Amino acid sequence: MVGAAKVRKIRLHDARHTCGTLMHLQGVPIAVIAAWLGHADSAFTMRTYVHSQDEALQNAAVVLGDVTGL
Structure with missing residues (x-):
């Protein structure tokens, strides 16, 4: 089914991440x-289950720019 739908295989465990x-x-x-994750x-938890997101990294750059005036 995953192949026919042309989507990446996702495991239930991936939902924890x-x-x-x-x-x-x-x-x-x-x-x-x-x-929550037990x-x-x-x-x-931070090392294993929390991952950086591109949008969050971009927002962090904007905040840093605001703080430093760059």
Whole structure:
């Protein structure tokens, strides 16, 4: 079915990464995200489940430019 639809295969586990990333982008505290995903270690959650997004990186550059006046 995936081949016929011409979409990338996505595992159910991939949704955990999406969940962690989207929660982080919405400002949910990392301790809450870690608890939501069932992790005792927030650093593990950040390393493994929260991923940078191009738009978020661009927004960070704009904020840095505003702060530095560049």
